[in-house]
Amino acid sequence: MSILATRSSIRLVARTHLPATLLGTTNYATSTRKLPVDFSSIEEKWKARWKNSPPAAVDSTKPSYYTLSMFPYPSGMLHMGHVRVYTISDAIQRFRKMNGYNVLHPMGWDAFGLPAENAAIERGIHPAEWTTKNISVMKEQISKLCIDFDWSREIATCDPEYYKWTQYIFLQLYNSGLAYQKEAVVNWDPVDKTVLANEQVDNEGKSWRSGAIVERKKLRQWFFKVTDFAEDLLKDIDRLENWPDRVKQMQRNWIGKSTGAEIDFSISSTLPNDTKLEPIKVFTSRPDTIYGVQYLVLAPEHPLVKKENLPVEQAESVLSFVNDLTKKQNAQEAEENKKGVFTGLYAQNPFTKEDIPVYVAPYVLSEYGTGAVMAVPAHDKRDYEFCKVNNVVEDIKFVVEPSIKEVGKELDYSSPFVQQGVLTDLSGPYKGMKSKDAAKVILKKAKELGIGKSATQYRLRDWLLSRQRYWGAPIPIIHCPDCKVVPVPKEDLPVHLPLDVEFSGKGHSPLATKEDWVNCKCPKCQGPAKRETDTMDTFVDSSWYFMRFIDPKNTDLPFDPAKASTMLPVDIYIGGVEHAILHLLYSRFISKTLLKQGTYSELPDTKPGHGEPFNVLLTQGMVHGRTFKDPKTSRFLKPEEVDLSDSNQPKIIATGEQPLISFEKMSKSKYNGVDPVNVVEECGVDPTRLHILYKAPPSEVLEWEEDSIIGMQRWISKVLKLSQGVQPSSQPIPTLETMSKDEREMYRVTNQTVKQVTESLSNTYAFNTAISDLIKLSNYVSSSTVNSSSPVYAHAVQCLVKMMAPMTPSTSEECWELLKNKQSVFEQEWPEFVPEALQKDQIDCVVQVNGKTRLSITVPNELAGNAKEIERLVRESEIGQKWLSDKPVRKLILAKKGELINFVI
Ligand code: ANZ
Ligand code: ZN
Numbered sequence: 064m065s066i067l068a069t070r071s072s073i074r075l076v077a078r079t080h081l082p083a084t085l086l087g088t089t090n091y092a093t094s095t096r097k098l099p100v101d102f103s104s105i106e107e108k109w110k111a112r113w114k115n116s117p118p119a120a121v122d123s124t125k126p127s128y129y130t131l132s133m134f135p136y137p138s139g140m141l142h143m144g145h146v147r148v149y150t151i152s153d154a155i156q157r158f159r160k161m162n163g164y165n166v167l168h169p170m171g172w173d174a175f176g177l178p179a180e181n182a183a184i185e186r187g188i189h190p191a192e193w194t195t196k197n198i199s200v201m202k203e204q205i206s207k208l209c210i211d212f213d214w215s216r217e218i219a220t221c222d223p224e225y226y227k228w229t230q231y232i233f234l235q236l237y238n239s240g241l242a243y244q245k246e247a248v249v250n251w252d253p254v255d256k257t258v259l260a261n262e263q264v265d266n267e268g269k270s271w272r273s274g275a276i277v278e279r280k281k282l283r284q285w286f287f288k289v290t291d292f293a294e295d296l297l298k299d300i301d302r303l304e305n306w307p308d309r310v311k312q313m314q315r316n317w318i319g320k321s322t323g324a325e326i327d328f329s330i331s332s333t334l335p336n337d338t339k340l341e342p343i344k345v346f347t348s349r350p351d352t353i354y355g356v357q358y359l360v361l362a363p364e365h366p367l368v369k370k371e372n373l374p375v376e377q378a379e380s381v382l383s384f385v386n387d388l389t390k391k392q393n394a395q396e397a398e399e400n401k402k403g404v405f406t407g408l409y410a411q412n413p414f415t416k417e418d419i420p421v422y423v424a425p426y427v428l429s430e431y432g433t434g435a436v437m438a439v440p441a442h443d444k445r446d447y448e449f450c451k452v453n454n455v456v457e458d459i460k461f462v463v464e465p466s467i468k469e470v471g472k473e474l475d476y477s478s479p480f481v482q483q484g485v486l487t488d489l490s491g492p493y494k495g496m497k498s499k500d501a502a503k504v505i506l507k508k509a510k511e512l513g514i515g516k517s518a519t520q521y522r523l524r525d526w527l528l529s530r531q532r533y534w535g536a537p538i539p540i541i542h543c544p545d546c547k548v549v550p551v552p553k554e555d556l557p558v559h560l561p562l563d564v565e566f567s568g569k570g571h572s573p574l575a576t577k578e579d580w581v582n583c584k585c586p587k588c589q590g591p592a593k594r595e596t597d598t599m600d601t602f603v604d605s606s607w608y609f610m611r612f613i614d615p616k617n618t619d620l621p622f623d624p625a626k627a628s629t630m631l632p633v634d635i636y637i638g639g640v641e642h643a644i645l646h647l648l649y650s651r652f653i654s655k656t657l658l659k660q661g662t663y664s665e666l667p668d669t670k671p672g673h674g675e676p677f678n679v680l681l682t683q684g685m686v687h688g689r690t691f692k693d694p695k696t697s698r699f700l701k702p703e704e705v706d707l708s709d710s711n712q713p714k715i716i717a718t719g720e721q722p723l724i725s726f727e728k729m730s731k732s733k734y735n736g737v738d739p740v741n742v743v744e745e746c747g748v749d750p751t752r753l754h755i756l757y758k759a760p761p762s763e764v765l766e767w768e769e770d771s772i773i774g775m776q777r778w779i780s781k782v783l784k785l786s787q788g789v790q791p792s793s794q795p796i797p798t799l800e801t802m803s804k805d806e807r808e809m810y811r812v813t814n815q816t817v818k819q820v821t822e823s824l825s826n827t828y829a830f831n832t833a834i835s836d837l838i839k840l841s842n843y844v845s846s847s848t849v850n851s852s853s854p855v856y857a858h859a860v861q862c863l864v865k866m867m868a869p870m871t872p873s874t875s876e877e878c879w880e881l882l883k884n885k886q887s888v889f890e891q892e893w894p895e896f897v898p899e900a901l902q903k904d905q906i907d908c909v910v911q912v913n914g915k916t917r918l919s920i921t922v923p924n925e926l927a928g929n930a931k932e933i934e935r936l937v938r939e940s941e942i943g944q945k946w947l948s949d950k951p952v953r954k955l956i957l958a959k960k961g962e963l964i965n966f967v968i
Contacts, residue, residue, distance in 0.1 A: 099780040102747025102874070106209060109873040113211075116887065121165050128164035129630050130156040131609055131677075133638030133646075134171045137219075138178065139197035141204040143686040143729060143767060144639065146739045150752045151683060151761050151828070152637045153210045157869035158824045161893040167630060168211060169612040171218035172198050175226075176601045177260075180534040190534040191562060194221055204740050209748050209872050216615045220604035225611065226536035227557035228621035229604055232653065234539055234550050235660060241288045244548070247527055248364075250391060251280035258282065258531045268392030277391040285529035285538060285597065289652050293318055293521040295673070296651055302671035305679040307762065310643040317644050319522025323348035324506045325433065327514040328359055328410040331418050332374065340372060343410055343421065346432030346520055349442065350509070351483070351501040353414045354490040355462035356437040358455050360403060360422045360446075363388050364429035368406070377407030381423060388425055398425045401449040413514050414491070414505070424449060432520050440479065447479040462489045463498060526649065528600040533564060533573040535598030543585035543592040552586050558594070572596040605646060606653040609633050609676060610663075627663035632670075636677040637761075643682060650676050681828055684764045687726035688735030691715075694723050701734045710770065726766040737767060749871035750775040756830035756870055779874050782841055782863065786878035789860050790852035797854065799899060806855040809847055810900050813859040816840040817896040820866045830870065837867055857882075862894045910937055910946075911965040918942045927961030937964070 132152035135145055156168040172194075179190035198219060205212070218225050236242040250259040254273035263271045270277050289296075297318045300311050327342040334340065343359055361367060363385045370378050384404040388394040396402075403424030412419055426445055427436050440450035441461040450456060464474060466485045474480075483498035493501045509515025529538060537558045539551035551558055561580045564573050574596040575581060585592035607621070613630045614622035631654075651674075657663060658674035665672060691700040693715065700722055706714045715722050729736040743751050746769065753775040759765045799807060816836050823833035840863050849856045861882060868875035868888045879888035908922045920940055926932045934955060937943035947966060954967035 098747065099776050100747070100783060100874070102749060102776075102779075103744070105877050106748050106873045109876045110209065112876075112887075118213075118215075119160075119890075125163055125165045127167065127630055128156070128159040129167040129609075129613075129632075129634045130159065131169070131612070131633045131636050133636070133642060134173050134605070134608060135201065136176060136178070137172045137174055137194055137197040137201055139200050141201055141739055143688075143737060143739055144683075145205075146208060146751070147686055147755050147761075147765060148637050148639070148683055149205065149208060149210045149212075150755050151681065151830070152635075153208075153212075153872075154752075154756065154830065154869040155635060155637075155824070155828070157211060157872065157889060158893070160889060161865065161868065161891060162825075163892065167216075167612070168213055169216040169218075169615075170205070170210075170212040170214065171216075171608060171612065172220065173601065173605050173608070174198065174219040174221040175535045175598075175604055177532065177534070180532060183534075189562070191221070194219075194534075207740060207743055207748065208752075211872070216612050218608065218611055218615050220536075220601070220608065221534070221560075223557045223559055225608075226560075226604070228611065229536045229599065229607070230539040230551070230556050230558060231553060231621055232607060232657070233599065233603070234553065234556075235662070236287055236656060237540075237550055239656075239660060241291065241656060242285060242528075243288065244283050244285055246281045247284040247286075248279050249282050249284065251278045251282075253278055264391060268390065268395050279389050279391050279394060284527050286525040286527055287652070289526045289648075290521060290523055292652055292655055293320070293523050295655060296523075296648065297521075299651075299655075299671070299673045299675055302673060302675055303677075303680070304671065306677075307680065307682055310640070310647070310680060310682060313643050314648060317523060317648060319520075321348050321520045321522070323518060323520070324350045324502075324509065324515050325518040326350070326353070326413070326437065326509055328413065328419075328437065329514075330408060330421075331411045332408045334372070334374065338371065340367065340408075342514070343367065343435050344433040345435045345437040346518055347437055349439065349498075349502065350505045350515075351486065351493075351496075351498040352439040352442050352462055353412070353437070353505055353509075354486075354493070355439040355441045355460045356412050356415075356419065357440055357450070357460060358420045358422060358438045359410055360424050360427045360436050360438050360449065361406070362427040362429035362434040363423055363425055365423070365427075365434045367408075368423055372408075374407035377405060380404060381406055385423065394425050401426055401445065401452045403449060403453050405453075413509070413512060420455065422449075422453065422455070424453075430524060431522070432518075442479055442481055444479050444481060460489050462487055466497065526600075526602075526652070528603055529597035530600055531572040531596075532598050533560075535601060536560070536604065537574065538595040538597050538599055540595040541583060541585060541592045542595065543588060543590060545590060546585055546587040546592075549585055549587050549592070555586070560598075572598065574598070602645060602649050606649040607657070609636075609650070610654070610657075621662070624661075624663040628666055631663065631665070632675060633677045635679040635681060637681045637683060640682040640684075647677070647680075681761055683761045684759065685728055686765045686767050688729040688733070688737060688767050690725050690727045690733050690735040691722040692725070693718075694720060697723075699733045699735075726764070729767075737769065742769065742772075746772045747776060747779075749779055749874045752870055753779070753834060757834045758831070760831055761828055778838055778841065779871060781845065782867065783874065783878055783881065785841060785845055785860050786864060786881040788851050789857050789882055790850075791883045792852055792854045792857055794854045796858055802855060803849075804904060805847065805849050806853055807900075807904055809844065809849050809859055810855050811903065812840060812843050813855075813862050814896040814900040817862055817866065817894045818901065821893070821896070824869065833866075834870065837863060864888065865891055865894055906960075906962055908933060908961060909963045910943065911963065912946045913967060914965060917946045922961060928957070930955045930957045930964065933957070933961070933964050934966075937966075 130152050132148045152168065156166045160166045174194050179194050182188055182193045183190045220226060233242060250261065250264050252259050252270040252273055252275055254275035255270065259270055259277060264277050265271060268277050269275065297315065297320055300314055303311060323346060325344055325346055327344055329342040330340045345359065368385060370382060373381055381404050388397060403422045406421045406423055408421040409418040410421055427434065438446040440446045440459045442463055461476060461480065463480060463484045464487050486493045486496050486501050488494050493505065506515060506517060537560055539556060539558045541549045541551060543549050561577055564577050581593050581596060583592055583594055610622050610627055614626045617623055654676040655674035658665065671678060691705050692698065693700060700715065704716055705722055706716050713722055727733055727735060750772045754772045755765065802810060819836045820833045823829045844859050864875050864878040864882065865888060875888050903924055905921045905923050906927050908920055909916055910918045910920060920936055922933055922936060938947055950968045952966050952968055956965040
């Protein structure tokens with residue numbers, strides 16, 4: 064069957080509508096689904112050829128380029144979001160390949176994680192089997208998209224050959240003191256006897272599975288000391304010139320640096336048996352408000368909150384309040400409503416010397432600062448609310464006021480004033496000072512008194528990486544009764560995840576039930592010992608996978624340091640913005656750690672440097688689907704409930720009413736999802752790819768409208784036609800001087816397009832603009848009068864086809880073959896523009912007389928700046944003669960580089 068369709072079916076009809084200015088559209092809903100080109104034959108033909116052609120040999124003289132799209136979790140279902148990321152990364156890497164780079168474009172699977180385990184519990188399939196099956200299904204789906212992934216480097220994080228090295232990296236961190244164990248509060252399901260992730264606890268504090276009221280329990284957990292790198296992680300954000308500002312801000316906020324002071328408040332209460340209590344240390348970002356401190360609040364876990372430290376009258380109520388908080392439900396509620404309890408203790412404000420009460424409340428976090436706050440109800444919203452709810456004091460002391468007071472307006476004392484300002488009369492010797500200055504002086508004074516010091520706090524916490532789950536990499540640690548915590552020797556890695564384990568979803572880590580696995584020999588003393596039964600968070604797996612891709616088969620090391628040094632950082636990383644915080648932060652942490660430890664080194668001019676793993680970050684927007692809703696009930700409608708025969712006016716079949724139409728995140732419950740496999744099978748891979756790239760810039764939401772794929776199908780068919788129509792010429796391209804006028808203009812348009820498309824694909828990733836430039840070029844060529852046997856014509860079509868190739872791989876190969884070439888289009892060099900050719904031969908000059916536009920004339924380029932010559936040309940023309948006649952010109956204004964001339968007469 065001929066791949067090219069008949070002429071009539073590819074005619075373009077100019078219409079209105081968005082892309083229609085360039086493409087022409089038809090009424091899609093009524094048009095038949097007959098394609099203008101048999102895309103699937105073209106795809107099959109070229110897929111087979113690509114498969115049989117040997118991979119390009121790595122040429123060490125070429126620079127390298129590492130394009131990475133975030134590897135997926137093998138859910139078993141490819142969705143449009145995946146297709147969008149891979150299409151973008153594929154277009155980028157193909158472009159780089161044609162620009163002479165050794166490209167790396169790998170793919171693998173983020174294959175550990177909860178869904179596999181839940182499938183096992185719910186459906187009795189082993190997680191390994193479930194995962195393997197899903198991987199093969201998704202791989203098959205991806206293979207339909209003509210994405211040029213280097214499958215020889217495929218990795219799956221659940222493969223022992225991979226997690227062996229995840230364990231190795233854990234040990235590297237452990238041996239340098241960056242991995243440690245400590246007690247941490249976790250969500251504990253008392254029925255299923257298991258730890259739950261935050262997402263598994265509902266708003267009412269109940270377990271998603273058992274429905275039991277979840278408890279907050281302290282358990283020993285493993286951590287990575289990310290906080291050791293807090294300052295580096297923060298500072299180096301400034302090096303990430305090619306990251307979206309939004310993502311950088313999210314990283315900064317997550318790290319959350321706060322500077323202020325630590326101040327001691329001595330306890331003034333006397334306790335029975337003369338117990339001496341240590342002063343309470345607080346962290347404050349506002350030392351200037353010290354005169355407004357009216358009470359202190361401790362976190363429930365604060366070490367002071369113990370029976371022996373509390374006055375007898377209060378001890379019981381305090382402890383029962385704290386005890387109640389072990390139920391997550393109560394803790395959430397108390398935190399939200401700012402509930403607290405008085406401890407019976409008083410402390411002294413070191414500046415006012417007043418005795419102030421000490422409270423306990425869960426809105427103070429034990430993990431931040433010192434776990435205690437100096438409460439300033441007048442100037443902090445949370446303190447204000449707490450004060451009101453618990454009736455702490457009646458008179459709230461306002462110690463700071465706005466520096467510019469509005470005339471005639473009384474200060475508002477009914478809500479806290481949280482900004483900085485000027486200190487009031489209540490601030491003793493500091494009254495009248497600005498907050499900033501007062502903060503400095505007060506801190507200085509506190510230092511002199513020996514009760515204060517400067518302090519910096521980070522919101523960033525250490526990374527809790529242990530999971531009481533089965534489907535993850537076992538933590539390579541052995542617990543020995545004598546030697547305590549012993550790392551598994553490197554030669555014993557991997558610690559295999561045993562396959563025959565029972566997991567009902569109950570109990571501790573499922574691994575704990577497998578006694579023959581748990582019981583082992585201590586590597587140090589050879590005595591009986593037990594394995595750690597927790598597994599690692601899957602974020603650990605994905606924090607270094609981009610390094611393994613560089614050297615995926617290495618059996619001695621996670622990767623070869625020399626290879627890593629030449630390939631890192633990843634040149635461009637493409638993925639969803641949902642990973643903008645944790646995954647990127649953890650990857651930055653691991654990559655910085657490994658650099659510091661010498662696991663690899665950076666070449667001298669590496670950008671961004673300092674172990675930053677990703678140079679350009681491209682966060683792609685979501686794909687939204689067209690969603691229909693019943694206007695009366697707001698019920699989501701299934702596609703089959705809507706009559707789409709008139710695409711401008713869809714109707715609800717049952718009622719004849721118009722549905723509400725919107726674009727929303729694709730989801731099963733909204734019936735607005737599209738299966739990418741169906742789409743590419745029905746519409747062709749290349750038109751689908753073009754549609755994805757054309758409809759929106761990569762970082763914006765893509766509104767999925769299948770109907771507009773037709774425009775892309777037609778464009779491709781037009782380019783196929785053009786390619787077929789080129790008369791191959793053995794003549795070289797003539798010099799600019801010997802070209803005809805039309806040839807020169809075609810040559811100019813071609814070069815201009817090369818310049819713009821190259822810029823879009825290498826710097827801005829504005830594929831939509833690149834595609835629209837290419838469409839314009841094809842329109843120009845097809846409507847030009849230049850003979851199709853002219854070498855300039857052939858050059859234009861060749862450039863067009865080459866530039867389309869990164870986006871439409873199989874049809875461009877087809878075009879390239881139609882252009883009588885034997886090699887693959889991807890072995891061609893990317894076209895370069897000739898700067899001299901960009902000059903226009905002539906320009907259009909708008910002629911105004913006394914400011915009013917009267918005519919326009921074409922002016923040879925070399926006369927563009929010459930007002931006198933342009934005047935001569937205008938006077939020579941018939942209409943010009945009419946407007947100017949013989950009137951003397953009082954003033955002649957030439958503007959816009961000769962594109963506008965104004966005669967004042
Ligand atoms: C007195 C004060 C007065 C405060 C005022 C703020 C405003 P950032 O800037 O986010 O770091 N704080 C300190 N430790 C806390 C903890 N463990 N749990 C909850 N809150 C805590 O926040 C620092 C401020 O948060 C500190 O400064 C402290 O309240 C509170 F007009 O001290 B401030
Ligand atoms: Zn031992």
